[in-house]
Amino acid sequence: MTLKLISVSLLAAAAFTSIAHAQTLNVVTAGDTNMVDYINDFLAPRFEELHPGVSVRALGTGPGDAGSQAIYEKIVAQADADTWDVDVAVIHQRMAGQMTEQGMLANYRDDIETGHLVTRSTAENALGVNVSGYVMPMFHSQIAIAYNPDLISEPPQSYEDLVQWAAENPGQFGYNGITGGMAGVGFVFGWLSAFSGMADQIANGPWDDGAVEEWAPALEALRAFNQNVTITPGNAGTLDAMNRGEIAMGPVWMDMFYTWVADGRLNPNLQLLILEPGMPGQPMYYTVAERAAEPELAREFIAFATSPEIQAEGIVGQFNWFPGIDAEHVRDQMDQDAWDRLYADVSPEIMAERGISMPQADYFQAILEAYERSVSN
């Protein structure tokens, strides 16, 4: 009986000790299911192996800015609590700015060893808001023009050339307007940056009440341009239409393009280019909630996820995204083939020169509303 009692006590003590040491890291991520899969299937097992007793729990809140909005609302709902059930939040640019301004995020970048590996402007500025120190880019996603070199030997290299090309080849350029996904939205942002004469102000602010009126000629030109193009249903719709030979050019997300090619779903002869003066791209950010229950663990997780090895193997290798940290740090971790594949059509120099940021938050919405009012209505 005594022996039994002792063994039960020992078991209970062991269970208690393991509970005491068990730590759960809550990673809440906006984005598609692939984001949750990436954390659950790729990052979590590797991180847990390095941190015995830690379990990573990923929660997805849905794609697009609405997913980031859901994370914001989740934190607002528990604003008065001592700790929040969000340790690491993976969010888009717009919400990163808003949450930084409202004191929901911790300033942590200088505390992690990979913090100095990123120098891109989007690590400092998110749609016009200074987020330096509060965010670490997880990846960078870039919009570019895909074209079929079998049909177009000398593709237009700038928005201005494209207007002329579309007039000469009606229906051969296709994009998805602004209601079918961000590739089309990004194309329109690039158009406004090219033709409004306000590129810097659109990217960095400040907001000017009279701006929308100044865009009238650029929007009028876009309306005329739309008469010569094919409007496609969605980002995937543009790639589908290229596959079927219905259009010869169209804006796409570069990572989606490479993934489709790798999966054998897209004509591998298609190529990419970024129009002058520039087309937008965007990162998603790793952030630490201001009142995270496990702030130390959250920082370690982000340092791990933004290490050159993980960025090369996971972000580039699995998703064909551009790395969140500077590409030069990732290069050593990649074989030459993989590197060449990633930068085959668009060199790092062209990326730096023509990859622009998404508009400042006020302009972001104003451009979409102006398009709905003057171009598509």
Place this chain on the structure above:
Amino acid sequence: MSLSNASRVSRSPLQNASHTKWYSVALVAPALAAIVFLFAVPLIRSVVTAFIDADGGWTLENISRAVEFYGRDVVFTIVIAVLSLAVIAAISIAIAGYLTLGSTPWAVAALRWLYRWPLFIPFIVAGQTARSFLARNGLMNSMLMEAGLLEPVAAQSFLDWRGLVMTFAWKQVPFVTLLLAGAMASLDRATIESARNLGANRLRCLFEIVLPQVRPTLFVGLILSLVTIMSVLSVPMMIIAGTPNMMTTMMAHRVTYYGDYAVANALGLFSYLLTALVAWFYLRSTLEKEAGK
């Protein structure tokens, strides 16, 4: 007899009734709570939000913005819904009619086996299938070209209102047919046989004998289809390129790109009004029929 038993026996009918009432309420409470918290509260909240501005005051601004920006989409939605319902009704009546009145057993059996298939296909799959089937260089045009029925230069994309109506009809016809064929099968065959014996052909039998008797079922099927059409997001998003588009797509657009629930809810209001109007007509006709009995 013990005292407690005596008191149980002497309990008044009123007490028994109140006990029964308490149990009834307890039994219905979970279902009621689900309806209140998962349906009524979100509905009321959504309607109220449509009339509230950023500062929390009452406003009609959201409604006027919804009309200004998405008026065309509201009209488009109504036109698509009406057209789809007309196509659904016509095809469902034809199929259910043939299942009931058809005289070729193997054709009836084959049709009965085939028509239900789309019921098991999710909307998003139907949308993706339609997208590759109806595109300009899609499967449908390719087959027509192979058969020599279509010149390549004359090929056009059906990824517009026509594709949307076709997809909604393809998806909803089996549902309405299932209801309608069931109702027709439960009719008294004697009325049909009598009409046939008196020389009425099958078409006349269908429209003058069978259809009037199953009209309420047809209306129920069409109203449920309308609600489905008004709420599907994937199909219009995948098929329609650009604008105008269905209200669901524009609501999603408003939330995704603007984080603007107020205008999205104002658009939702138009959906509620439209479905409520149809439901009201249906209820009124049902009540009139009941009163006439």
